[in-house]
Amino acid sequence: MVDVEQQSELTADPVEDFTHGEHLTxxxxxxxxxxxxxxxxxxxxxxxxxxxxxxxxKPTTAxxxxxxxxxxxxxxxxxxxxxxxxxxxxxxxxxGTGRPGEHRRRGFHVVVMLALTAFFGxxxxxxxxxxxxxxxxxxxxxxxxxxxLTGGNTDAVQVVARDGMxxxxxxxxxxxxxxxxxSPTVQALAIQLMGAVSSGRLVGxxxxxxxxxxxxxxxxxxxxxxxxxxxxxTISFALAHFSQVGVSDINRRCTGQIEGxxxxxxxxxxxGGHALDFYLLNGSPxxxxxxxxxxxxxxxxxxxxxGTGLGQINCRSSISLDNFKPFEDTCNHVHIDFLNAxxxxxxx
Numbered sequence: 001m002v003d004v005e006q007q008s009e010l011t012a013d014p015v016e017d018f019t020h021g022e023h024l025t026x027x028x029x030x031x032x033x034x035x036x037x038x039x040x041x042x043x044x045x046x047x048x049x050x051x052x053x054x055x056x057x058k059p060t061t062a063x064x065x066x067x068x069x070x071x072x073x074x075x076x077x078x079x080x081x082x083x084x085x086x087x088x089x090x091x092x093x094x095x096g097t098g099r100p101g102e103h104r105r106r107g108f109h110v111v112v113m114l115a116l117t118a119f120f121g122x123x124x125x126x127x128x129x130x131x132x133x134x135x136x137x138x139x140x141x142x143x144x145x146x147x148x149l150t151g152g153n154t155d156a157v158q159v160v161a162r163d164g165m166x167x168x169x170x171x172x173x174x175x176x177x178x179x180x181x182x183s184p185t186v187q188a189l190a191i192q193l194m195g196a197v198s199s200g201r202l203v204g205x206x207x208x209x210x211x212x213x214x215x216x217x218x219x220x221x222x223x224x225x226x227x228x229x230x231x232x233x234t235i236s237f238a239l240a241h242f243s244q245v246g247v248s249d250i251n252r253r254c255t256g257q258i259e260g261x262x263x264x265x266x267x268x269x270x271x272g273g274h275a276l277d278f279y280l281l282n283g284s285p286x287x288x289x290x291x292x293x294x295x296x297x298x299x300x301x302x303x304x305x306x307g308t309g310l311g312q313i314n315c316r317s318s319i320s321l322d323n324f325k326p327f328e329d330t331c332n333h334v335h336i337d338f339l340n341a342x343x344x345x346x347x348x
Contacts, residue, residue: 174229174344178271182219189232190216196239205248205279207255212273225254227273230338233346234276234300241299242292246280248333260329266309266337275309275337287331288312294319296334304336305343311335 174183182190194217196202197210204210212225213232227250238245251273252258252265262268266275279285281292288311297310297319304323311329329335 178226180221182216182221183229186216186227186229186232187219189229189236190214190227193217193232193235193239196245201239201244202235203244203246203280205246207257209247209250209255212251212254222254224272225251226271227251228275228338230305230341230344230346231273231276233348234304234336237300237303237346237348238278238281238296241296242281244280244282246278247276248279249275249277266339269339274339275335277333277335279333285332286334287315288329288334289316289331293334297321297324300324300336300346303347305338305341305346308341309335309337309339 174186190213193202193213197213202210212222212227215222215225216227216232231250235245235247249257249267252267253272258268259265267273278293278296281296284290284292286293293312294316301321301324306323307325308323310321310324310326312331312334313326314328315331325340
């Protein structure tokens with residue numbers, strides 16, 4: 001060890017003084033004190049003044065990286081609701097305000113708006129605008145329409161018997177040929193028939209009498225274009241047994257026709273619309289004496305009221321009938337009329 005304090009003199013060059021051996025002297029190490037025992041040595045060491053050390057712990061790089069940094073707070077002023085609405089309109093409201101749950105609420109509102117649009121769009125369509133008269137919508141509308149009771153009339157007749165519920169209405173209410181309003185029961189059946197028109201199962205001829213059914217389906221009582229409720233029932237019954245039904249004549253007042261029996265015809269008398277002519281069944285033209293004509297007549301005879309008129313007696317061989325009253329007519333259709341029938345409905 002070199003003892004700087006024992007240098008005898010200083011030279012002009014301190015570097016030389018401390019780098020050359022001749023200028024340096026050896027410092028003698030202090031002699032170690034001798035102790036008589038191990039215990040005396042330990043006590044001497046304990047009595048010596050202790051040096052305090054300061055330990056500084058520096059954070060590692062990973063700790064400095066993981067430590068969160070406090071970003072300066074920045075205050076953002078949002079525009080008022082009125083200002084946002086004026087600038088952005090509907091688009092601004094759709095973009096939202098960034099609040100918690102805003103996207104979920106906005107999605108719910110969009111779904112509700114779409115559902116309401118679909119509902120009102122469907123409601124705006126005609127009631128019979130359906131691909132099948134047996135559809136769920138058509139069935140629901142029919143059930144809703146027929147479940148209307150007319151009270152306070154002792155002459156009420158049963159119109160519909162379904163699910164244990166008898167629906168009754170006045171016979172006068174069912175006669176749309178003379179009334180200024182359309183009965184809910186008549187409208188319900190007309191809606192069903194217009195469903196068949198939409199699907200191509202019920203077809204008309206020239207002149208076309210199907211618009212007369214369309215008026216009733218829309219609840220319109222058009223003077224001179226009414227239809228006897230039993231006529232509507234007969235068409236519905238035919239559709240239940242044949243895949244396609246063609247009707248060529250109903251109310252001649254509505255089309256201005258004067259044919260055959262003239263104004264005495266059930267198509268024209270008492271407001272018109274008390275008779276119908278079938279000209280087609282399952283794509284085959286009818287003569288009143290062919291197989292399909294006979295099939296339809298045999299199906300209808302047990303359920304029509306007594307005295308119901310039936311044409312084409314001259315177009316077929318004699319057949320046994322209970323309720324129909326046959327007469328002569330041209331052999332290009334099947335004529336059925338209820339002008340003198342003794343019942344207000346058919347058993348269907």
